Each structure stands twice: as C-alpha cells, then as structure tokens.
Amino acid sequence: RKEVEQDPGPFNVPEGATVAFNCTYSNSASQSFFWYRQDCRKEPKLLMSVYSSGNEDGRFTAQLNRASQYISLLIRDSKLSDSATYLCVVNGYNNNDMRFGAGTRLTVKP
Amino acid sequence: GAGVSQTPSNKVTEKGKYVELRCDPISGHTALYWYRQSLGQGPEFLIYFQGTGAADDSGLPNDRFFAVRPEGSVSTLKIQRTERGDSAVYLCASSSSTLGPTGELFFGEGSRLTVL
Numbered sequence: 637r638k639e640v641e642q643d644p645g646p647f648n649v650p651e652g653a654t655v656a657f658n659c660t661y662s663n664s665a666s667q668s669f670f671w672y673r674q675d676c677r678k679e680p681k682l683l684m685s686v687y688s689s690g691n692e693d694g695r696f697t698a699q700l701n702r703a704s705q706y707i708s709l710l711i712r713d714s715k716l717s718d719s720a721t722y723l724c725v726v727n728g729y730n731n732n733d734m735r736f737g738a739g740t741r742l743t744v745k746p
Numbered sequence: 747g748a749g750v751s752q753t754p755s756n757k758v759t760e761k762g763k764y765v766e767l768r769c770d771p772i773s774g775h776t777a778l779y780w781y782r783q784s785l786g787q788g789p790e791f792l793i794y795f796q797g798t799g800a801a802d803d804s805g806l807p808n809d810r811f812f813a814v815r816p817e818g819s820v821s822t823l824k825i826q827r828t829e830r831g832d833s834a835v836y837l838c839a840s841s842s843s844t845l846g847p848t849g850e851l852f853f854g855e856g857s858r859l860t861v862l
Binding site for chain 1: 851
C-alpha cells in the first residue's frame with residue numbers, strides 16, 4: 637500500500653463549480669498534513685496546512701479525519717486559475733520527513 | 747530574497763555516466779530534502795538532511811544514489827552509473843528546522859535529468 641494515495645483524476649469542471657479531492661494515508665502516527673499545488677512544469681507550492689479541526693482559506697476548505705486516515709480539500713466557486721495538480725502531503729515515519737501523493741489534476745473550463 | 751537554487755536546470759547524459767546535481771537552500775534553513783518526480787507522478791522522497799547529517803535516506807532507490815551536505819548548507823545529489831530509468835526531475839526543498847502543522851517546504855525549480 638502506498639503511504640499517501642490520491643485519486644489521480646483528471647477532474648474537469650466548469651467555472652463556478654465545487655470540487656472535492658480526497659487523500660488517504662497509511663501511517664497512523666502522522667502528525668502534519670498539507671495540500672500543495674503544482675502548476676504544469678513548475679515546482680510544488682504550499683496551498684494550505686490541514687488542521688485537526690478543519691480549516692478554511694477563502695474558497696478552500698481542508699478537513700482531516702484521523703480515525704479514517706483521510707484528508708480532503710474542497711474548492712468552491714472554481715476559477716480558471718485553479719487549474720493545477722493538487723498534491724496531498726503527509727509527514728512520514730520520521731517527524732520532519734514529508735511524503736507526497738501522486739496528485740490530482742484539476743482543469744477548470746470556461 | 748533568494749529562494750532555493752538548483753543547478754543545472756537541465757542535464758542530458760549517457761547511460762553509465764556519473765552525474766552531480768546541486769542544491770543551494772534558503773539561507774538559514776536547516777532542513778533539506780531531495781525528491782524525484784517523473785511525469786504524471788507526485789514527488790518521490792529520496793533523502794532528508796537536518797543540518798549536515800542525513801536524518802532519513804530511506805528513499806534512495808539503490809547504492810548508485812548518494813547525497814551529501816558537508817557544511818549544512820549546499821547539498822549535492824550524486825548518481826553513479828546512470829540508467830535510463832533515472833530520467834526525471836530532481837527537486838530540492840528546504841525548510842526551517844521544525845515543520846509542525848504550519849511548516850512549509852520551499853522548492854527549487856528542479857534539475858531535469860535525461861539519460862540517453
């Protein structure tokens with residue numbers, strides 16, 4: 637089983653749609669969780685951290701379910717500029733060691 | 747303010763050759779990571795340094811891969827006897843000493859390695 641698993645997509649949605657991505661992780665001792673965004677041929681950049689109580693940043697909402705070892709990202713009112721690959725990131729077997737999922741590709745169309 | 751710098755940005759080599767990829771992290775960042783990313787895949791963890799020491803090298807695929815960070819700043823990823831399967835983008839990232847729930851990895855633009 638992979639340490640971090642994501643639905644690869646692609647997700648093709650119209651502008652204004654709401655879209656949700658899921659991610660599961662295998663290490664129950666993981667403490668830190670993140671969503672990163674990667675544009676085509678660019679480096680990954682932090683989108684948001686994921687807190688135990690869930691957190692929101694504008695149109696983006698992240699949720700964590702420790703019992704199910706599951707993380708989600710919800711994007712409301714999708715914009716064309718949201719088109720990218722979204723990477724789920726979990727700290728691995730050492731505290732600062734970070735493992736990435738394969739990414740979920742999103743395309744927002746006019 | 748300088749970000750993470752990686753050189754070369756592109757490297758084409760022949761099978762069997764030796765390659766070095768360099769990473770210059772953000773000044774003051776004690777943690778440094780190497781990842782490898784193939785097309786359509788997420789970054790695959792290779793090695794993590796805390797200061798000069800390799801805190802976790804469990805992601806190095808085999809003994810042809812080696813990385814050093816002798817002074818706790820610049821790091822070099824070394825690949826011996828390159829194989830076609832080593833072709834990928836090699837990403838370096840740095841962070842402040844402790845990540846915690848608000849930690850962030852800062853990535854360089856990567857070194858694209860092509861083994862012919």
